[in-house]
Amino acid sequence: MSFPLEWSRLQDATVTALEERLPPASEPPAKLHEAMRYATLNGGKRFRAVLLMMTGQMFGTGLERLMAPAAAVECVHAYSLVHDDLPCMDDDDYRRGMPSCHKQYDEATAVLVGDALQAFAFQILSSDESLVNLKDKSGRLVSILAGAIGSKGMTGGQALDIEFEINGVSTIDPFSVNRLKTAKLIQASVCLGACVSDAVTEQEYRVLSDYGECVGLAFQYRDDQLDDDALEDNPHEKASTMRDRALSAIRTLDRDTQNLEKLAEFVVSRSM
Amino acid sequence: MSFPLEWSRLQDATVTALEERLPPASEPPAKLHEAMRYATLNGGKRFRAVLLMMTGQMFGTGLERLMAPAAAVECVHAYSLVHDDLPCMDDDDYRRGMPSCHKQYDEATAVLVGDALQAFAFQILSSDESLVNLKDKSGRLVSILAGAIGSKGMTGGQALDIEFEINGVSTIDPFSVNRLKTAKLIQASVCLGACVSDAVTEQEYRVLSDYGECVGLAFQYRDDQLDDDALEDNPHEKASTMRDRALSAIRTLDRDTQNLEKLAEFVVSRSM
Numbered sequence: 001m002s003f004p005l006e007w008s009r010l011q012d013a014t015v016t017a018l019e020e021r022l023p024p025a026s027e028p029p030a031k032l033h034e035a036m037r038y039a040t041l042n043g044g045k046r047f048r049a050v051l052l053m054m055t056g057q058m059f060g061t062g063l064e065r066l067m068a069p070a071a072a073v074e075c076v077h078a079y080s081l082v083h084d085d086l087p088c089m090d091d092d093d094y095r096r097g098m099p100s101c102h103k104q105y106d107e108a109t110a111v112l113v114g115d116a117l118q119a120f121a122f123q124i125l126s127s128d129e130s131l132v133n134l135k136d137k138s139g140r141l142v143s144i145l146a147g148a149i150g151s152k153g154m155t156g157g158q159a160l161d162i163e164f165e166i167n168g169v170s171t172i173d174p175f176s177v178n179r180l181k182t183a184k185l186i187q188a189s190v191c192l193g194a195c196v197s198d199a200v201t202e203q204e205y206r207v208l209s210d211y212g213e214c215v216g217l218a219f220q221y222r223d224d225q226l227d228d229d230a231l232e233d234n235p236h237e238k239a240s241t242m243r244d245r246a247l248s249a250i251r252t253l254d255r256d257t258q259n260l261e262k263l264a265e266f267v268v269s270r271s272m
Numbered sequence: 273m274s275f276p277l278e279w280s281r282l283q284d285a286t287v288t289a290l291e292e293r294l295p296p297a298s299e300p301p302a303k304l305h306e307a308m309r310y311a312t313l314n315g316g317k318r319f320r321a322v323l324l325m326m327t328g329q330m331f332g333t334g335l336e337r338l339m340a341p342a343a344a345v346e347c348v349h350a351y352s353l354v355h356d357d358l359p360c361m362d363d364d365d366y367r368r369g370m371p372s373c374h375k376q377y378d379e380a381t382a383v384l385v386g387d388a389l390q391a392f393a394f395q396i397l398s399s400d401e402s403l404v405n406l407k408d409k410s411g412r413l414v415s416i417l418a419g420a421i422g423s424k425g426m427t428g429g430q431a432l433d434i435e436f437e438i439n440g441v442s443t444i445d446p447f448s449v450n451r452l453k454t455a456k457l458i459q460a461s462v463c464l465g466a467c468v469s470d471a472v473t474e475q476e477y478r479v480l481s482d483y484g485e486c487v488g489l490a491f492q493y494r495d496d497q498l499d500d501d502a503l504e505d506n507p508h509e510k511a512s513t514m515r516d517r518a519l520s521a522i523r524t525l526d527r528d529t530q531n532l533e534k535l536a537e538f539v540v541s542r543s544m
Contacts, residue, residue, distance in 0.1 A: 023423055028448070032423050032431035083387060088379035107360030108434050111383065112427045115355060115390065119421035122394050126414035139410030142398035149391035151295055151304050155384045159304035162380050176300070 007050055014049040014074060015041065017067040021124060035105045035113045036120070040078040043096050045272070048073045048189040051215070054259040055193030055208060059200055068128035069192040072121040072145060076185065079117035080154055082110050089158075121145060131196070140195055148188035157181025164231065174231035182223070183216025190215070207249050211260065214246035218267045226271070239268045279322055286321040286346060287313065289339040293396060307377045307385045308392070312350040315368050317544070320345045320461040323487070326531040327465030327480060331472050340400035341464040344393040344417060349457065351389035352426055354382050361430075393417060403468070412467055420460035429453025436503065446503035454495070455488025462487070476525055483521040483532065490514035490539045498543070511540045 018040050025034035049070035056066040085092040085100035086107060093103050102110035125131070125141045134141075147153055157180025164177055190212030194200045200208075221239035224231065232238060246264040250257045290312050297306035321342035328338040357364040357372035358379060365375050374382035397403070397413045406413075419425055429452025436449055462484030466472045472480075493511035496503065504510060518536040522529045 029423060029428045029431040029435070029452075031435060032428060036423065079387075083383055086383060088383060109431065111355055111358060111360060112431050115351075115386065115421065116423045116427040118387065118390055119418045119425070119427065120423070122414055123418035123422055126411045126418060135411055136408055138414070139398045139407055142394055142410070142414050146391045146395035146398060149387065150395055151301060151308065151388045151392070153391070155388040155391065156301045156304060159301040159381065159384050163301070163303060180301075 010050045010053050011046045013053070013063060013067060014046040014070050017071040018074060021068075021071055021128070022120070031105065031109060032112055032116060035101060035109050036116055038104060039082045039101045039113050039117065040075060042098055044074075044077075046070075046074060047219075048077055048186060051186065051212075051260075051263055052189040052193035054263060055190050056197050058253075058255050058257065058260065059194070059197035061193075061197040061199075064130055065134075065196055066193065068124050068130045069141065069196055072124040073185070073189050073192065075117045075121040075124070076145065076149060076154075079114040079121075080158075080185075082117070083114040084158070086110060118149065134196060137195060141192060144188050144191050144195060148184040153180055153184040153188075154182075157184070161231075177231055178217060178220040178224075179213070182220035183213050186216030186219055187212035204253060204255075207253055211246050211249040211264075214242045214249065215264050215267055218242035218246065218264065222268050222270060243268045282322045282325050283318045285325070285335060285339060286318040286342050289343040290346060293340075293343055293400070294392070303377065303381060304384055304388060307373060307381050308388055310376060311354045311373045311385050311389065312347060314370055316346075316349075318342075318346060319491075320349055320458060323458065323484075323532075323535055324461040324465035326535060327462050328469050330525075330527050330529065330532065331466070331469035333465075333469040333471075336402055337406075337468055338465065340396050340402045341413065341468055344396040345457070345461050345464065347389045347393040347396070348417065348421060348426075351386040351393075352421075352430075352457075354389070355386040356430070358382060390421065406468060409467060413464060416460050416463050416467060420456045425452055425456040425460075426454075429456070433503075449503055450489060450492040450496075451485070454492035455485050458488030458491055459484035476527075479521050479525055483518050483536075486514045486518035486521065487536050487539055490518065490536065494540050494542065515540045 022037050022040060023033045025037055027033060052070050052073055053063065053066045081095060082101040084090050085095055086102055092100050094100055098104070101113055122142060122145070125145060126138055131138065149155060151159070157177050160177045161181055164174065187209060190208050191205070194205050194208045218239045221235040221242065224235040225239060243264050247261055250260050250264070294309050294312060295305045297309055299305060324342050324345055325335065325338045353367060354373040356362050357367055358374055364372050366372060370376070373385055394414060394417070397417060398410055403410065421427060423431070429449050432449045433453055436446065459481060462480050463477070466477050466480045490511045493507040493514060496507040497511060515536050519533055522532050522536070
């Protein structure tokens with residue numbers, strides 16, 4: 001199952017949002033700017049951005065308000081891939097069929113690209129023109145994203161993953177690794193889409209947060225299954241279980257949840 | 273000239289603020305948390321934190337409101353040192369007489385420590401309990417810090433520095449390197465101290481921003497002089513010029529500027 005065609009408009013909008021916001025490669029530091037664009041504008045499903053936008057759209061929030069947080073999430077995702085690919089991490093020479101950032105440029109540039117993209121995501125969330133009317137929510141948006149990156153989020157999951165690989169079956173819980181490494185940022189994408197939407201109630205926010213976590217876990221289990229490289233047993237079964245939980249959660253909402261249901265289905269049936 | 277004894281209370285307060293906020297090493301991911309603490313609680317002058325706090329104190333802002341932004345700035349400074357020391361960057365085995373982070377742990381952990389500390393700084397600025405009454409300013413605080421880190425700030429300066437080292441005397445302006453690499457975060461420290469202070473006027477903010485940039489440049493020139501490793505000629509003269517500009521700026525304020533004047537003097541006469 002590939003990414004449905006009807007979503008391509010949102011993917012295109014994400015790319016446009018990134019292109020418009022990222023500093024031009026003609027401006028110094030030119031090499032860093034070129035590498036930042038290389039790392040973010042290199043294709044990809046834009047799954048997190050689409051998830052964020054579809055969450056917001058469910059509450060009637062216009063795309064013009066969803067573009068900035070969508071771009072921020074994709075910047076964070078791109079930074080994590082650049083640092084993941086480094087020789088001292090996963091040592092991957094290719095990313096989406098192209099040389100990874102440190103192969104195309106150099107390791108020092110790749111470290112700086114990741115650092116700058118993280119900062120740029122927070123720059124967008126705190127001062128993008130499209131979000132000026134959300135000033136009082138800016139702190140919450142930043143807190144959601146920072147929590148998803150920090151040691152109780154993505155970086156924590158990667159650290160546990162490294163410990164796990166070194167120690168094998170040890171005291172480290174593989175569920176925690178999956179939850180932190182992948183699910184947190186996906187969950188944050190849903191939460192950001194909800195947070196910028198004025199119509200969301202606290203109860204709906206909690207449901208969406210649960211939905212996001214389940215979709216994130218399903219995403220990681222499906223990855224494990226596709227890569228045949230699972231930290232946990234039976235990734236297929238677990239992915240299905242998480243999809244079911246995501247669907248149960250989202251269906252409790254009195255909203256048009258069709259798109260978010262499709263996204264949960266996509267996650268466990270995708271081949272990429 | 274060493275750091276004046278009277279400032280040691282602010283340095284101690286900074287260390288306490290970091291110790292209290294950083295996740296405990298007993299909590300998983302334990303190794304990452306231990307390494308985050310190793311990288312931030314390893315001494316250092318806490319110059320940026322002291323500068324931030326003294327700026328706030330000049331406006332009557334209490335320490336309880338200055339601790340969180342001070343801790344955030346020190347987290348960013350610590351992250352930048354950890355990434356700077358990496359083999360692919362400056363390849364430094366020691367930092368303040370101790371093994372640098374990647375020597376004490378490993379390279380992968382050092383990359384993650386830097387990433388997690390950056391995120392943690394934004395987590396503090398957006399959701400520290402001491403800042404809850406500043407909610408409407410949270411976006412501005414985040415924007416100041418993100419701008420100081422991003423490609424028009426610290427990471428941009430480091431990228432230019434690398435290009436400069438490769439190309440030697442080239443099209444790259446060494447003044448830009450110094451301004452971005454070092455001065456931006458020092459300037460941001462002053463701006464954060466001003467921004468959290470309710471009493472500050474827009475005019476005073478602009479003066480402090482200029483003061484901060486001059487102090488930051490003076491700091492870098494003094495470093496160049498101490499290391500005998502200058503990008504620009506006559507670092508001693510340039511440091512003095514920047515100190516004079518910082519003093520001229522700050523003396524236009526109708527406030528007790530004594531401490532900020534002493535800090536500007538300290539910067540150009542320090543031996544560490």
